[in-house]
Amino acid sequence: MSTATQTELPLFEKLGGAAAVDAAVDIFYRKVLTDDRISDFFDGVDMDRQAAKQKAFLTMAFGGPNNYTGADMRRAHAHLVARGLNDSHFDAVVENLGSTLKELGVSDDLIGQVAAIAESTRADVLSR
Amino acid sequence: MATIRYDGRDLPVAPGESVLDCLLRNEIQVSHSCKAGACQSCLIRCTSGNVPASAQFGLKDTLRARGYFLACSLKPEGDIAVATANNVRVEARITGLDRLSRSVMRVRLQTTEPIEYFAGQFVSVFREDGLARSYSLASLPAEGDLELHVRHIPNGAMSGWLHAEAQLHTSLWLQGPSGSCFYTPGSTDQPILLAGAGTGLAPLYGIARDALYQGHKAPVWLFHGAVTPEGLYLTRELSALEHEFPNFHYVRCVLRDSDTPEVEVNELDKSILGKFKSLAGWRGYVCGDPALVNLLRKKLFLAGMASKAIFADAFVPSASV
Numbered sequence: 236m237s238t239a240t241q242t243e244l245p246l247f248e249k250l251g252g253a254a255a256v257d258a259a260v261d262i263f264y265r266k267v268l269t270d271d272r273i274s275d276f277f278d279g280v281d282m283d284r285q286a287a288k289q290k291a292f293l294t295m296a297f298g299g300p301n302n303y304t305g306a307d308m309r310r311a312h313a314h315l316v317a318r319g320l321n322d323s324h325f326d327a328v329v330e331n332l333g334s335t336l337k338e339l340g341v342s343d344d345l346i347g348q349v350a351a352i353a354e355s356t357r358a359d360v361l362s363r
Numbered sequence: 364m365a366t367i368r369y370d371g372r373d374l375p376v377a378p379g380e381s382v383l384d385c386l387l388r389n390e391i392q393v394s395h396s397c398k399a400g401a402c403q404s405c406l407i408r409c410t411s412g413n414v415p416a417s418a419q420f421g422l423k424d425t426l427r428a429r430g431y432f433l434a435c436s437l438k439p440e441g442d443i444a445v446a447t448a449n450n451v452r453v454e455a456r457i458t459g460l461d462r463l464s465r466s467v468m469r470v471r472l473q474t475t476e477p478i479e480y481f482a483g484q485f486v487s488v489f490r491e492d493g494l495a496r497s498y499s500l501a502s503l504p505a506e507g508d509l510e511l512h513v514r515h516i517p518n519g520a521m522s523g524w525l526h527a528e529a530q531l532h533t534s535l536w537l538q539g540p541s542g543s544c545f546y547t548p549g550s551t552d553q554p555i556l557l558a559g560a561g562t563g564l565a566p567l568y569g570i571a572r573d574a575l576y577q578g579h580k581a582p583v584w585l586f587h588g589a590v591t592p593e594g595l596y597l598t599r600e601l602s603a604l605e606h607e608f609p610n611f612h613y614v615r616c617v618l619r620d621s622d623t624p625e626v627e628v629n630e631l632d633k634s635i636l637g638k639f640k641s642l643a644g645w646r647g648y649v650c651g652d653p654a655l656v657n658l659l660r661k662k663l664f665l666a667g668m669a670s671k672a673i674f675a676d677a678f679v680p681s682a683s684v
Binding site: 281 | 403670
């Protein structure tokens with residue numbers, strides 16, 4: 236494969252596609268559950284359903300196929316905003332996302348691209 | 364052109380159309396969200412036809428074994444039949460009523476036609492007047508009769524009736540089986556951990572024996588918890604199983620009043636995590652009270668067990684008692 240083709244690969248493919256999401260989801264979810272800044276938001280949730288949501292989130296952040304709209308993001312997080320979800324919590328999630336990818340050996344450049352996609356949802360997630 | 368058979372209708376699939384899109388186009392309600400194979404909201408069951416592995420990506424083994432797939436991820440090339448729920452009821456007669464402990468009754472049932480199930484799944488039991496409750500299956504399909512463990516719930520309509528009034532030969536109706544908490548063969552070198560309290564033992568008793576009789580090689584640990592030793596049951600059978608299978612280990616935990624060294628005074632999660640530092644690579648089954656199930660699966664996950672390797676069945680109490 237020529238370098239030219241490689242640089243043209245979409246982000247999702249560069250990261251390893253669905254298999255990369257599969258590899259990342261447990262690492263990411265464990266970080267989130269043990270992070271005292273945000274773990275309270277996950278108390279009492281159904282783990283299986285939550286793991287599926289984490290997968291959907293990672294797929295989106297990895298630049299993968301998804302049909303989420305800003306309205307979906309607002310609806311899905313409105314009850315958390317009512318419980319006090321704010322920028323510091325959002326930052327904690329992005330930080331956990333970055334350290335997950337670091338653990339999986341992803342380059343800083345690609346981590347930056349993932350963080351930028353996550354960042355683009357901030358206003359909707361926080362209902363602003 | 365491929366067709367999808369659903370609820371007695373044959374729906375032609377448009378070129379390039381997914382099962383989900385075809386069902387939605389025909390105004391059939393299917394829950395869905397991402398339409399990209401990630402969120403798993405559109406899980407549906409194939410009852411005949413071929414499902415490629417790509418439509419089952421990321422699903423638990425027990426769901427694959429039952430033909431579940433993601434409706435958004437399958438563009439059928441051949442005819443396929445799908446179902447969203449199983450509404451068929453089978454008649455059964457009570458063939459045994461014996462007490463396993465002061466509060467738990469073993470109810471044995473013989474169905475008028477065989478039902479296919481995996482030990483650990485549950486059935487909905489309907490009395491003649493329509494009263495319905497769900498119970499887990501502690502029996503193995505090869506044993507013939509079905510075995511349920513029914514805990515007497517104060518003022519419980521079905522459990523009260525089964526404990527005090529039901530007679531042998533009485534007819535009941537069963538719907539199901541449902542649930543994805545069961546043993547799947549393969550990975551016989553993967554250690555298995557089963558944990559539950561009270562009648563959470565019913566599915567675990569079935570799953571443990573299923574694994575052992577199918578020749579599971581790695582250790583199989585069963586943790587049964589109760590408030591006091593009175594709440595433990597099938598202790599003789601499980602101890603006998605320990606003698607029969609050197610890789611089977613049975614741990615009893617109570618919160619108080621233990622008068623024998625075989626019964627630990629400890630909380631289930633603390634007993635488990637006290638014995639194993641890491642559960643990476645293990646497979647886990649947790650059953651019983653929802654609060655305990657949620658706590659255990661979180662603890663097992665944080666101890667390194669993969670989320671896909673944890674199978675849970677929370678016994679949600681009936682709102683109408």
